[in-house]
Amino acid sequence: MPRSRFLRLRFSPEIEARPHDLSPKMETRSVSPMALTLDVAPTILESAGIPKPAVMQGTSLVPLMAGQKIQWRDDSLYEHLFKHARIPKSEGVRTDRWKYVRYTDFEPVYEELYDLETDPLERKNLADAPEFKMQLTQLRDRCDELIREAE
Numbered sequence: 001m002p003r004s005r006f007l008r009l010r011f012s013p014e015i016e017a018r019p020h021d022l023s024p025k026m027e028t029r030s031v032s033p034m035a036l037t038l039d040v041a042p043t044i045l046e047s048a049g050i051p052k053p054a055v056m057q058g059t060s061l062v063p064l065m066a067g068q069k070i071q072w073r074d075d076s077l078y079e080h081l082f083k084h085a086r087i088p089k090s091e092g093v094r095t096d097r098w099k100y101v102r103y104t105d106f107e108p109v110y111e112e113l114y115d116l117e118t119d120p121l122e123r124k125n126l127a128d129a130p131e132f133k134m135q136l137t138q139l140r141d142r143c144d145e146l147i148r149e150a151e
Helices: 037-047 130-150
Strands: 075-080 090-095 098-103 110-115
Touching: 075 130, 090 130, 098 130, 110 130
Parallel strands: none
Antiparallel strands: 075 090, 090 098, 098 110
16 A cells, blocks of 8 residues: 555644743753644643633643643544545554554555654554564554544
């Protein structure tokens, strides 16, 4: 199955902000927790001193930028569910180390598994490798769980 170049892109937003309660002389800080595009709006709102609406998804990055130790996500769900002539429908889960994708328009469903630590360019699909069966099963189950939570 041909791979879409769009699925290889990884988004890691970099935000430099100086919330109203932080010193303008604060040094630039790099944090490693997984940030998503849906975290940008809550971050901007908190930086401006505006409460996040209850219906808004995402979590402000301000506490992380301030150096606070807070509980953060370990993984994220992503879905491409729209009909597109060149991009097959897919869903998956991403952790710091692993990326699992399944293409739902195919029968049987086509799956991909990548170890981003050893294969950051996602060149070797490990989904059929027996030694990664446990990792595949864990991420497949986690993907199902995240989809149920999102419904």
